[in-house]
Amino acid sequence: MAIGVIRETERRPLPFDKLGVIIAALALYGAFLAPFATFRANRIVQGEGKAILEALPPSLGYGLLAVVMFGAIVAVLRTSVLVRMAAAFVALVALCFLVGRAAGSLAPADNAYARVSPASGFWVLVLAFALLVADALTRLNPGPGLRLLFLAGALALIGAMLATGQWDGLSILKEYASRAETFWAEAGRHLTLALGSLAVATAFGLPLGILCHRVDRLRAAVLNVLNAIQTIPSIALFGILIAPLGWVATHVPGAQAIGVRGIGVAPAFVALFLYSLLPVVANTVVGLAGVPRAANDAARGLGMTEGQRLVRVEFPLAFPVILAGIRIVLVQNIGLATIAALIGGGGFGVFVFQGIGQTAMDLVLLGAVPTVLLAFMAAIVLDALIEVTGPKHSRGKAA
Amino acid sequence: MIEFDRVTKRYDETEVVSDVSLTVMPHTITVIVGTSGSGKTTLIRMVNRLVEPTSGMIRIDGEDNRLVPEFELRRRIGYAIQGHGLFPHRTVAENIATVPTLLGWERARIRAKVEELLTLFQLDPEFFGPRYPHELSGGQQQRVGVARALAAEPNLLLMDEPFGALDPIIRAKAQDDLLAIQKHFGTTIILVTHDMEEAFHLADRIAVMDKGEVVQHGAPAEMLVRPATPFVEELIGATERPFRLLAIETAGDAVEPGAAEGTPIPEGLSQREALSELLWSGRSALPVAAANGSILGKISLDGLVKRAARPR
Amino acid sequence: MPSLPTLLRLAVFLVLLAFLLQPGLFEPLFEPLVQENAPAVYNRGSLFWLTLLHLRTVLVATLAATVVAVSLAILVTREVGAEFLPLSRSLVNIGQTFPPVAVLALSVPIFGFGEKPTLIALFLYGLLPIFENALTGLTTLPLAVIEAARGAGMTERQRLLQIELPLALPVILTGIRLSVVISLATATIGSTVAAKTLGEVIIAGLQSNNLAFVLQGGLIVAALAVLIHDMLQALERTLAGRTHA
Numbered sequence: 001m002a003i004g005v006i007r008e009t010e011r012r013p014l015p016f017d018k019l020g021v022i023i024a025a026l027a028l029y030g031a032f033l034a035p036f037a038t039f040r041a042n043r044i045v046q047g048e049g050k051a052i053l054e055a056l057p058p059s060l061g062y063g064l065l066a067v068v069m070f071g072a073i074v075a076v077l078r079t080s081v082l083v084r085m086a087a088a089f090v091a092l093v094a095l096c097f098l099v100g101r102a103a104g105s106l107a108p109a110d111n112a113y114a115r116v117s118p119a120s121g122f123w124v125l126v127l128a129f130a131l132l133v134a135d136a137l138t139r140l141n142p143g144p145g146l147r148l149l150f151l152a153g154a155l156a157l158i159g160a161m162l163a164t165g166q167w168d169g170l171s172i173l174k175e176y177a178s179r180a181e182t183f184w185a186e187a188g189r190h191l192t193l194a195l196g197s198l199a200v201a202t203a204f205g206l207p208l209g210i211l212c213h214r215v216d217r218l219r220a221a222v223l224n225v226l227n228a229i230q231t232i233p234s235i236a237l238f239g240i241l242i243a244p245l246g247w248v249a250t251h252v253p254g255a256q257a258i259g260v261r262g263i264g265v266a267p268a269f270v271a272l273f274l275y276s277l278l279p280v281v282a283n284t285v286v287g288l289a290g291v292p293r294a295a296n297d298a299a300r301g302l303g304m305t306e307g308q309r310l311v312r313v314e315f316p317l318a319f320p321v322i323l324a325g326i327r328i329v330l331v332q333n334i335g336l337a338t339i340a341a342l343i344g345g346g347g348f349g350v351f352v353f354q355g356i357g358q359t360a361m362d363l364v365l366l367g368a369v370p371t372v373l374l375a376f377m378a379a380i381v382l383d384a385l386i387e388v389t390g391p392k393h394s395r396g397k398a399a
Numbered sequence: 400m401i402e403f404d405r406v407t408k409r410y411d412e413t414e415v416v417s418d419v420s421l422t423v424m425p426h427t428i429t430v431i432v433g434t435s436g437s438g439k440t441t442l443i444r445m446v447n448r449l450v451e452p453t454s455g456m457i458r459i460d461g462e463d464n465r466l467v468p469e470f471e472l473r474r475r476i477g478y479a480i481q482g483h484g485l486f487p488h489r490t491v492a493e494n495i496a497t498v499p500t501l502l503g504w505e506r507a508r509i510r511a512k513v514e515e516l517l518t519l520f521q522l523d524p525e526f527f528g529p530r531y532p533h534e535l536s537g538g539q540q541q542r543v544g545v546a547r548a549l550a551a552e553p554n555l556l557l558m559d560e561p562f563g564a565l566d567p568i569i570r571a572k573a574q575d576d577l578l579a580i581q582k583h584f585g586t587t588i589i590l591v592t593h594d595m596e597e598a599f600h601l602a603d604r605i606a607v608m609d610k611g612e613v614v615q616h617g618a619p620a621e622m623l624v625r626p627a628t629p630f631v632e633e634l635i636g637a638t639e640r641p642f643r644l645l646a647i648e649t650a651g652d653a654v655e656p657g658a659a660e661g662t663p664i665p666e667g668l669s670q671r672e673a674l675s676e677l678l679w680s681g682r683s684a685l686p687v688a689a690a691n692g693s694i695l696g697k698i699s700l701d702g703l704v705k706r707a708a709r710p711r
Numbered sequence: 712m713p714s715l716p717t718l719l720r721l722a723v724f725l726v727l728l729a730f731l732l733q734p735g736l737f738e739p740l741f742e743p744l745v746q747e748n749a750p751a752v753y754n755r756g757s758l759f760w761l762t763l764l765h766l767r768t769v770l771v772a773t774l775a776a777t778v779v780a781v782s783l784a785i786l787v788t789r790e791v792g793a794e795f796l797p798l799s800r801s802l803v804n805i806g807q808t809f810p811p812v813a814v815l816a817l818s819v820p821i822f823g824f825g826e827k828p829t830l831i832a833l834f835l836y837g838l839l840p841i842f843e844n845a846l847t848g849l850t851t852l853p854l855a856v857i858e859a860a861r862g863a864g865m866t867e868r869q870r871l872l873q874i875e876l877p878l879a880l881p882v883i884l885t886g887i888r889l890s891v892v893i894s895l896a897t898a899t900i901g902s903t904v905a906a907k908t909l910g911e912v913i914i915a916g917l918q919s920n921n922l923a924f925v926l927q928g929g930l931i932v933a934a935l936a937v938l939i940h941d942m943l944q945a946l947e948r949t950l951a952g953r954t955h956a
Contacts, residue, residue: 018794131798134805138797231936233896236913236929243744243922335810339900342917352816356904361820368813379808449861473864484859488877497863547863557862 019135020075023128027072030124031065037102037122042113043171043360049119055102067094068125075132081139088132095125096161103169115171117362144384151380171362172369175351182350187370189265190347193340194333194374197269201276201329206322208277209284210310219285226278234339237274241267242343268345272336276329283325287318320390327382334375338367400425401446401555401587406455408441415441417611418455423604425554428581428588430598432634433608439591442608443557446589447476459555474498477556477586481563483544485532491517491543492528498551516546519580538569545577549584558590562597574600595634599643600669607631619647624710641707645671650698653706654687659697663688666695674703720941727934731759734927741923751923753912762931765908768826768901769894772833777887780838784845785871800846806839811897819904829901829908836897837890844886848879881951888943895936899928 035049036056053061067090074087099118107114142150167173176183212219229237245266249256291314299313341349351367354360401423408416416438423429431439444450446457448469457464464472485494492513499509517524520542532540541561548556561577562570574597581588592598598605599619606616607630615627623640626632635643650673651666663686664673677685677700684699730737734752741751786792787799815832822828852875860874902910909928916924 018792019798131802134801135798138801228933228937231892231896231940232929232933233899233910233913235899235910235917236925236932239913239917239925240922240929242925331808335812338810338812342903342914349812352812353903356816356819359824364816364819368816371810372813375808375810375813376805379805447862449858470864470866473862475864478859478862480855480858480862482855484853484855484857484862486856486860486874486878487853497865501864501869544859547859 015078016076017078019131020077023075023132024072026124026128026131027068027075030121030128031068034121034124035119037099037106038115038117038119039106040115040117040171043115043362047115047117047119049121050102050106052121055106056098057101057105060098060101064094064098067091071129071132075128081136084132085136085140088129088136091129092126092133093157095122095129096157097166100161100166100169103167103171107169115174115362116169117171117365144387147380148384151377155377172365175360175362175366183366186346186348186350189340189345190334190337190349190371190374193265193268193272193337193345193347194330197272197276198326198329198333201273201280202326204273205277205280206284209281209322210288212281212285213288223278223282223285226281229274230278234271234275234336235342237271238267238339238343238345241270245270264344265340265346267343268337268340268347272333272340275336276333279325279328279332280322283321283328284318287321287325288314290321291317320386323382323386323389327379327386330378330382331375334371334378338371400458400460401589402458402461403442404456404458406442406445406452406457408438408445408450409453414611416445416452419611419613421606421613421616423587423589425587426585427603428578428590428601429604429606430602431589431591431606431608432593432595432598434593434634437608438611439608440559443559443589443591446555446557447473447478449473474501474551475553475555477548477551477553479545479548479556479558479561481560483532483540483564485540485544485547487532489531490528491522491530491532491535492524494532494543495547495550497547502551512550516550519583520546520576522546538565538573541565541569541573542576545573545580549580549586552584554587556586556588558588560592561590563592563594570597577601595636595639595643596646599646607634620644620710640709642671642674644710645669645674645703645707648706650687651689651695653698653702654696655699655702657684657697658694659684659686659699661685663694664698666690670698670703670706673698674700674707677703720938723934724938727931727938730927731762731931734758741926744923744926745921749919749921749923753915753924753927755915756911758909758912758927758931761907761909761911762935765895765898765932766935768829768898768906768908769833769891772830772894773837773887773891776834776837776890777841779834780841780886781845781883784842784849785876788846788849789867796846799842803839803843803846806835807843809836811836811893812900815897815900815904824905826901826906828904829898829906832901833894833897837894840889840893841883841886844889845879845883848882849875851882852878881947884943884947884950888940888947891943892936892940895932895939899932 031052036052036054037050038047039050040047052064055061056064071087071091074084079087099122103116106116137150161167162173168177208222212222232240249266295313295317296309299309304312337345337347338349338352340347341353348367348371351363352371353367355363355365355367403419403421406416406419407414419442431442433439441450445452446459446464448464459476485491486497489497492510495513495516496509499512504512513528514524517527522539522542527535527539527543532543535543541564545558545561548558562573565573577588578601580586590601602619604617605619605622606613607622607627608614609628609630615622615631622631623635623644626635646669648670649666650664650668650670653670653673654666659682661680661682661684664676666687666689668676673685673687677683677698683701684697687695687698689695738751745751783799787795811832814836815828818828818831818835822831856874856878857870860870865873898906898908899910899913901908902914909932912928912931913925916922916926916928
């Protein structure tokens with residue numbers, strides 16, 4: 001009898017959520033044991049950590065602790081997905097809002113040298129609740145449209161925070177304030193590099209991929225060469241291209257007029273283009289090879305010409321796979337464009353490498369954070385696109 | 400002896416097995432038949448506790464099967480499944496040696512056992528032992544699967560559609576092999592299938608399952624004569640009844656004294672196959688021969704017709 | 712008789728080894744690339760030694776990443792960790808959108824300059840492909856095989872060690888291969904935060920406008936990547952060839 005009773009209780013799921021326990025532990029560590037913000041008298045000196053209650057006025061400090069505790073409890077208990085989502089969202093908004101307030105209360109606005117930046121406790125809390133959001137989103141399994149909506153909402157929130165000056169006291173924005181113009185110039189250069197090289201790579205890669213699909217002997221050779229290019233480390237490839245482009249600039253009439261130079265944007269652009277070719281070409285080949293033979297036979301049987309078959313049958317069917325290749329390229333390019341700074345190509349890498357050189361971490365963040373955000377956005381948007389264009393299959397119901 | 404005692408298995412709201420009580424006698428072959436989704440696979444998976452019953456008890460030789468840890472229980476029970484489930488990264492010999500190795504047998508004893516089983520299944524140990532499963536044909540893989548299940552000399556062998564993936568000719572051969580091996584080891588076998596032909600060919604007792612319940616359990620002949628429900632009748636197929644009846648017993652059981660002309664029929668052949676031989680040869684009787692070749696008597700068309708009639 | 716590609720790889724390996732041990736021999740080859748009076752072969756340290764350090768960094772990071780990634784994958788595919796499976800899949804997807812440079816740059820404030828941030832960045836970045844592949848390997852095992860292993864009375868541990876891991880091994884190795892190739896290239900960026908890798912050669916070339924240095928650093932890394940990639944791929948094929956028809 002007794003054994004039977006134990007068995008019954010064993011079957012019942014635990015009353016608390018395992019992931020929630022980890023999230024709550026992280027949240028408690030972040031809230032009580034780790035510093036919330038770092039205060040530095042000036043840009044380069046060692047900072048001192050401040051706990052939540054030291055960094056914020058009491059009412060806000062206790063308020064934040066209450067929100068964090070509430071979020072932790074919601075995470076631990078087996079609550080509904082929407083409740084978890086809402087609790088995590090509230091906690092994240094409170095954290096983002098209050099980290100700006102911490103800057104205001106730790107360093108008076110008239111002190112131009114003092115720096116306040118988010119410290120490990122803040123990042124751990126953000127991580128904890130971001131995990132909760134990610135878990136809730138995974139369980140909700142939203143469609144592509146809804147995902148884009150979430151992204152737009154998050155961006156709008158960040159935009160509002162920035163526009164209303166909530167974060168102006170934070171050191172990363174002080175770095176921004178002192179070089180706002182360069183920031184946008186480098187941002188433009190970064191996007192030009194990442195998107196421009198992608199556009200050119202697509203324009204070259206698609207026809208090359210189609211050609212490789214049709215001509216067996218070409219396929220292996222082209223893919224091998226492109227694979228080999230991928231193994232050359234990015235800084236080396238950027239550097240290697242300096243010489244040939246320098247030669248072109250001085251010897252080909254008109255080359256300089258269109259911006260070809262030995263150092264700067266040109267070698268970075270060409271290097272990114274070369275890296276981008278493999279995913280585009282390879283995915284075009286895979287996509288076309290995956291077109292069902294029956295669909296091709298039917299198209300031939302209906303009397304389509306080669307060109308019609310390519311445009312109306314093969315290409316639409318291969319499109320999601322090609323798009324997946326473009327996603328890989330875009331995310332990869334946004335990251336790699338950072339390296340361009342090393343050869344004078346500009347982009348967000350300028351701040352990253354300057355910051356590393358000056359051991360000014362706020363400056364590193366000014367370069368790294370937008371890069372990560374861009375890559376992340378690109379991934380979400382293109383994943384949604386791939387899903388919309390992909391084969392329609394029934395989605396699992398949310399658990 | 401295996402006793403199912405009011406066994407029920409429920410997943411959430413759906414009852415897959417409902418209150419099944421069934422006794423399987425030792426050294427017999429019990430075949431559980433039913434359509435897919437009837438709960439027959441779940442029922443045998445509860446014997447070696449791959450599935451735990453929601454309520455009820457299964458006793459093996461009088462002992463509750465939950466008294467020993469599940470992995471020990473499973474090592475004592477042979478288990479063969481459709482598509483054989485051979486470990487692709489292990490050789491045939493290593494596959495067969497799985498349970499003996501788990502039980503910690505000595506190496507020499509394991510090697511001897513593997514050789515014995517391979518020989519028994521007409522696979523040359525020298526040639527097949529070191530091969531990997533993907534180098535074998537479907538029929539050979541299936542034989543290795545059964546050999547693996549028998550390696551630790553279990554008293555009980557559970558088989559879940561073991562011949563389901565084989566083509567008809569190889570399947571018939573595998574079934575005959577199984578009968579021979581059951582005789583050789585005296586193993587108690589519970590076999591699940593949806594193939595009535597297979598059930599009548601192999602079974603000492605048949606249990607018919609429908610929607611989680613055992614609707615009839617008995618000797619094959621009894622099932623033909625007195626189907627318990629319209630479902631059983633439909634499963635057997637009304638037009639097949641006389642032939643199924645003949646398929647149960649062997650030619651040896653129908654021997655009449657006297658002599659006949661023609662090629663002798665082996666006594667192990669089913670009466671149904673003997674009838675087929677008679678019809679095809681155009682004769683009214685054929686001699687029946689024992690395994691050693693001696694003539695036991697004859698088998699006649701008239702005799703078989705009588706046997707195929709509905710028993711009273 | 713070894714095939715042509717094998718011979719080609721052997722040749723690449725021998726040339727690489729000769730270059731690392733006797734770089735002076737190759738001087739005439741690089742001379743046209745540099746301005747007068749500039750050194751044609753890297754002269755600020757031993758290329759051989761830097762290569763070893765480069766390989767050591769990648770090896771340590773990859774080993775750690777493999778241990779952690781495979782353990783995590785095992786954990787989330789057991790009953791205890793099943794709750795984490797869906798989340799860990801999405802985290803891997805998100806994680807792979809992080810640029811390696813950003814991971815490196817962000818680990819500097821936490822771990823300082825030198826070897827450490829490079830190791831951490833390579834480790835974190837290397838986790839993802841290995842974890843992803845280990846998950847794929849462990850969740851796509853043939854059902855009948857697992858069923859047979861349970862039916863044979865293997866304990867959960869025996870099943871994992873004797874059946875599941877060996878069968879998932881080729882797929883896990885693919886993940887390790889991807890991770891190693893990414894790490895070999897990313898490690899060069901580590902030299903911007905003062906890690907001792909072949910990136911030093913490239914950066915020295917960029918700073919002194921010496922194309923030969925850039926080329927030397929880049930080609931050594933590329934040759935290493937190609938050789939190691941092919942070696943691991945051959946290993947995978949041997950392992951997979953045994954288990955698949």
